Amino acid sequence: MPPRAYSHSPSLLSGWLPWTVQALVLLVLLLAVGWRTAPFRRRRLPVVLALGAAGAVAAWWSFRDSGLASDPAPLLLWVWVGLTVAAAVLVVAGWPGARWWRRTLAVLAVPLCLLAVGVVLNQWVGYVPTVAQGWSAATAGPLPDQVAPGQLAALRGHPQATGHLVEVSIPSAASGFPHRDEDVWLPPAWFTGTTPLPVVVMIGGEFNTPADWARIGDAIPVADGYAAAHGGVAPILVFVDAGGTFNNDTECVDGPRGAAADHLTRDVVPFVEQRFGASSDPRQWGVVGWSMGGTCAVDLAVMHPELVDSFVDIAGDAGPEVGTRDQTIDRLYGGDAAAWARFDPATVLAGHAPYADTAGRFVDSSDGPTRHGPARPGAPPAADPAAGLGGRGGGGATGQELPEARALCAQARTRGIACTVDTRPGRHSWPFASSAFADAxxxxxxxxxxxxSAAAA
Structure with a gap:
């Protein structure tokens, strides 16, 4: 389904659908419990409720110490976790003496409560904005502009109305990083043999697939629109896999979770240059990242100016983080504090000579009207302020992305990097990332x- 059609699909982040689903699930659960007998209400129901509450507390405690997210999950998530546990206990505790239809409802309530957990979790992280996008991801439908790799040769040399996306399997001989297949979007100019084109590396958030920017982040229609307005010329977009698996938070560093940094710099860059004839001039390479990917974008730019010249950090953190500094050193670097320093942007900047040409933009949420006045003429509309309930904000403390970006940008300027910090309304969700990319x-x-040309942000 074309991404533009997603806007007409019911939202999974706000509006009537998420709350209707939860209300219906709660109704089924209440009917499954029912009034029943006095002995059940006195003896068994308190056990059901107590075990449900214990399950919610245990889940909250485990999540708090996991380092998966710094932003606190909404209370409603733990409520539904507790109700799921209670529903499972109810099946056993409420089975004796119950009517067949109440037993059926009790069994049905368990997967329905899990569905409600998923709905609230998705509202929090903002991973799947609409029903259509969720269906497309679940069924692994084709991505926008996608063609089979074998079709490229036949299309080359013929004008194309839009760009085309192709799935690639990038060798990992240099890094040894186990990763999934990645995607490359080629603008119309590539098919007519235009001189070596620039490249933008696209990196998603912590919980991700390489296709997320294309399937959920609306990057392809944005790129098609830009190319159409510039005679078919646009950068090649490379949708990389910085995690290897859906929930492997590498923060794009080399460590126990995999050599993700080496994969991006030593596998991806030479592959794209050789396979697609992309420019090898670092001044024609940029990187865009969202959430964890935003942190990666800054890190790549300050650590590798010989490879990447420009960056856009959308709601990233001050540096690779998965908890406190000590937790980060332990989890990401196996206890190696020197490795932490090598990948910390502020530390890298402090010891680096002035940069010759690097420039970048930080884009963060104002969580309300923009603090820099009205939007520029022609800018795309801001992300829906109601979309998402906070999302995965990386390792920084809640609400710290904006002040951290300002501090990092100020330090970058002292090293000759041209940068700005922009804000726009919206929560930490894919709709926010999509609108920020369109603007940048x-x-x-x-x-x-x-x-x-003169470095400017």
Whole structure:
């Protein structure tokens, strides 16, 4: 389904559908409990409720110490976890003496409560904005503009109305990083043999697949629109796998969770240059990241100016983090504090000579009207402020992305990096990332397509 059609699909983040689902599940659970007998209400129901509450507390405690997220999950998530446990206990405790239809409802309530957990979890992380996008991801439907790799040769040399996306299997001989297949979007200009094109590396959040920017982040229609307005010319977009699995939070560093940094710099870059004839000029390489990927974008730019010239950090953290500093050193680097310093942007900047040409933009949520006045003329509409309930904010403390971005940008300027910090309404969710990318692409593409022009953000 084309991404533009997603906007007409019911929202899974706000509006009537998430709350209707939860209300119906609660109704089924209440009917499954029913009034029943006095002995059941006195002896068994308290056990059901107590075990449900214990399950919610245990889940909250385990999650708090996991380092998976810094933003606190909404209370409603733990309520539904507790109700799920209570529903499972009810099947056993409420079976004796219950009528067949009440037993059926009790069994049905367990998966329905799990569904409610998923709905609230998705509202929090903002992973699947609409029903159509969720269906497309679940059924592994084709991505926008997607063609089979074998079709590229036949399409080359013929004008194309839009770009085309192709799935690639990038060798990991240099990094040894086990990763999933990745995707490359080629603009119309690539098919007509335009001189080596610039490249933008696209990195998603912690919980991700390489296709998320294309399937959920609306990156393909944004790129198609830019190309259509510029005679078919646009950067090549490379949708990389920085995790290897859906929930492997590498923060794009090399460590016990895999050599993700080496994969991006030593596997991806030479592959794209050789396979697609992309420019090898670092001034024509940029990186865009969202959430964890935003942290990665800054890190790549400050650590590897010989490879990447420009960056857009959308709601990233001050540096790779999965908890406190000590927890991060232990979890990401196996206890190696020197490795932490090598990948910490502020530490890298402090010891780096002035950068020759690097520029970047930080985009963070104002969680309300933008603090920099009205939107620029022609800018896309801001993300829905109601979308998402907070999302995975990375390792930084809740609400710290914006002040951290300002501090990091100020430090970057002292090293000759041109940067700005922009804010826009919206929560930590994919709709926010999508609108931020649409707003930043003209600036980023303009820089990459004119190497040697004065650095400006």
């Amino acid at each position: 692409l003209p600036w980023l593409a303009g820089r990459l397509e004119a190497p040697g």
